[in-house]
Amino acid sequence: MTPDQMRDASLLDLFRMEAEAQKQVLDAGLLVLERDPGNAGQLEACMRAAHSLKGAARIVGLERGVQVAHAMEDLLVAAQEGLLRLLPEHIDALLQGTDMLLRIAQPQAGSGVDACIDDLTDRLQVLLGFAVPALCPAPDVPAGEASQAAATARPEPSSEERARVLRVSAERFDHLIDLSGKSLVEFQRMKPLSDSLLRLKRQQESLRRTLESLREQSLGSAEPLLQALVNESRNQLVECQQQLQAHQALFDDFAWRGGQRTQQLHDLALASRMRPFSDGLTGQARMLRDLGRSLGKQVRLDIEGENTQVDRDVLEQLEAPLTHLLRNAVDHGVEQPSLRRRKGKPEEGRVLLRADQHAGMLVLEISDDGTGIDLEHVRQAVVQRRFASAEQVAQMSEDELLAFLFLPGFSLSQEVTEVSGRGVGLDVVQHEIRRMRGNVRLQQVPGEGCRFHIELPLTLSVVRALVVSIGGEAYAFPLAQIERMLRLRRSDIVQLEGRQHFWLEDEHIGLLSAAQLLQCTEKKGDEDNIPIVLIRDRERCHGLAVEAFLGESTLVLMPLDARLGKIRDIAGGALLHDGTPVLVLDVDDLLSSVGKLLGDGYLDKVDHVGGERPAASKRVLVVDDSLTVRELERKLLLSRGYQVAVAVDGMDGWNALRAEHFDLLITDIDMPRMDGIELVTLVRQDPRLRSLPVMVVSYKDREEDRRRGLEAGADYYLAKASFHDEALLEAVQTLIGGGQE
Structure with missing residues (x-):
């Protein structure tokens, strides 16, 4: 590249940076002018921005940019002089001009840009030629007052803003x-x-x-x-x-x-990581305005708390869920102008985005003054999709009904369009918010609009956490992701369907050992009260028994070594004030682990006091492609004290055998991907698994099938058509003894 080319490339970069900055000024000013066409300060600011871009384009040699900026400037000057009153059509063309200038600034603008520029400048000239004079022409503004208006529109930068800016990488x-x-x-x-x-x-x-x-x-x-x-x-x-x-x-x-x-x-x-909330809202007001115009609606976005300081990573990750909620508010919330008139509402709909800080959390509210949600429509959709019966739906509260909108694929929209209806994608919004250790709630008033309430940490680098002891080690639960903490008397634990539960405010909550969940050795205490941490998924709440509460702490979250990959149930590490290392738990991962642990069936009891840990139960792996057979065998074995894991086919079972220890394998023969004969053959060829007892349970009761199974290495063959509960349990007892070692 020649020095001239290098100079041109750097100038183009500078023009692109100026175009991006001036576009923000123009977009914000034009949106104000659409509501208040006579705003002298904003007219002056927009005219100066267009004039600056014209001069910058001329210096760089972008004649097409000069052409667009000049046409925009002419239109704005005419509005300043009272020769025309800015209408939505003028604003549309001027906004299109700002987009075109930014497109011209790109290194590869595309072959069709010239035709688009010609069409746009022709449109601007036509709008200028057929200008509608302002009803109240703008009075002549003396030079001093014009300068003052410009200063009002674009305030002088403070000493802090004039300070030198240094670009530093996020790393x-x-x-x-x-x-x-x-x-x-x-x-x-x-x-x-x-x-x-x-x-x-x-x-x-x-x-x-x-x-x-x-x-x-x-x-x-x-x-x-x-x-x-x-x-x-x-x-x-x-x-x-x-x-x-x-x-x-x-x-x-x-x-x-x-x-x-x-x-x-x-x-x-x-x-240094914090930025004002407004930095993450660039283009949102313009997006809502353009979307409303495309749908034949008048919508404005009002923002409160723009200066609330938020971590830059939070701002970046908030962009997608915020955009989705704002688009939904316009598409499915705000009504058409004619309908709003009949309801006695202003023709222009209002979407309010409010940001605030509370107790170290960022609190966001996105509300609209639209039609709200038809709860009867939600009830019908729930019944039609068979999520619940009509009798169950009739007894549900409003909050329970609104919770269905956050389920994957649940929508109230009757047709698929580019702009989704209320419900489409709300599961994604909830997932993104929870991934940032936050939560989202929906409230609505029929006929008056909806409000989404979002709480999440101000920064992802620092987390306010509850520090507990599990297995003699320190672990931290992010406070934003736990329901509450409590101490449970051992006498309040009840047994229900083989699981431990306790009652809390008329809700029965499953009790699990946090040590078992994290696969570490639990240290029992002699206290009568068990420390419990409550975590909740969409459907229910789970109580995790820990050894002790160590207190609350503000932790600087440090990522683990990348070579470790994603460690299950762990979000990162931190140091306590005394230098003690602590692992910060990933609550979403924990909920997944809870589901897997409940599926496997065996749960450690948490109500025994002191003493040695009871003998571990013998572990059985059940491999069968039939859900009915798997569950029948699992429940039978659980009733006799065995730990049970399940696999859906031979390949799944083979992976489980290589990853964990089992005392017995029970397998079917006919299964997809890998049948039982192949599985047994692999087990007998593996040096570590060669001595593992194997039982084949199959519908095939022919002598030939029995011989094939035993020749492959099975220790016991049982036909499904003839076995009963005791037959299976007696066979297991014969092969490995009772459930307790």
Whole structure:
């Protein structure tokens, strides 16, 4: 590339940056002018933005850009001079012009851009030629007042805004936060050292008193040497005390100042990731306006709390769910102007986006003044899709009915369009919000609109967490993802269908061992109260029994080494204030693990006190492609104390056998992907699994099939057509004994 080409390329980059910045000014100003065409400040700001782009395009040599910007400037100047009143048609053309200027600034604008530019400039000229004069022409504005209006539209940058901006990669910011967090933790170690100095000072004082007593006793002694040694020891001790006191004062001052500095460094590093909420809303007002126009509706977006500080990662991940909720509000919430008039509403619909901070959380509300949700329509949709019976639906509360809108594929829209109806994609919105350790709720008033309430952390780098002990190790639950914490009396635990439950506010909640869930050794205590952490999925709440509550803490989340990959149930690591490492739990993963554990069937009891852990149950793997047979065999074996895992075919069973330990394999013969004979053959060829007892349970009761199974290596063959409950259990008892080892 020649120097001229390099210079041109850099100029084009500069023009592209200016086009992006001026486009934001034009989009915001034009949306205001659509509602208030006579706003002199915004007219001046938009005209200056178009004028700046015209000059910049001329410098870079983009004649097509000069053509578009010049046509836009002419139209805006005419509006300034009162020769026309800006109508929605003018705003459409001007907004299209801002899009075209940004497109021209791209290195590869495309072959069809020239024709689009000609059409656009012709349209702008036609709109200028057939201008509708303003009913109240704008008065002549003196130069001084015009300058003042421009200053109002574009306020002078503050000293902070004029400061030099330095571009730093996100990786370096993350590394800075990591180091500042570690420095803060390291400085906490000053406190034990300060405490040890205080102990030393007390010991010296005790020694001084002892020497004083010895000196008093030696005063009457005839030994002058003894008196001299005691006096010398006393003087040396006093000197040591004075030095220690001076050093301790210096140390305390250093520790206090150093602690303040490291805390400030840490806070500043975290603040460097924060951006105003408005930075994540670029183009949203324009998007809603254009969408409303395409649907024949008048809609405006009002934003409150634009300066709320939010982590840049949260802003990036919020873009998709926010866009979806805003589009839904326009498409399925706000009514057509004629219908709004009949209801006594303003023709222009209003969508409100409010952002605020509360207790370290970002609280968002997206509401519209539209038609709300027809609950009767929801009831019919639930029954039609067979999610529940008509009798069950009739007894559901409004919150329970609205929860169906967050199920995958559930929609109230009668047709598929580019803009989804209320319900389509809300499961994706909920998934994205929960992935950011947040939650979303829907409220509505029929005929008056809907409101989505979203809570999520202000930053993904810092998490407010409940620290607990599980298996003697520290783990952290993000507070935003837990329902509550409580202490449960062992006498309140009840047995229901082989599982432990307890009642809480008229809801029965399943009880599980967190140690079993995380596959670590549980340390039992002698207390009567069991610490419980409640987590909830869509349908129900689960209680996880932990060993102790260690308190709440604000943790700097540190990602684990990439070479470890995604560790099940773990979101990342952190350090407590005393330097203790802690693993931060991924609650969504935990809920999946809960589902798998419930499917496997065997749950450790959490109500025994102290003592040794009971003997582990023997584990059986049931492999069958029939759901009915799998569940029948699983429940029979569970009733006798065996742990049971299931697999849907031979391939699934083979993977399970290689990953976990089992005491017995029960398999069918006819299955997809890998049949039972192949599975048994592989087991007998594997050195680790060669001695594993194998039982074949098959519908085939012919001697030939029995011989094939036994020749492949099965230890027992049982025909499904003839076996009964006791026959299966007796066979298992014969092969591996009872359920407890």
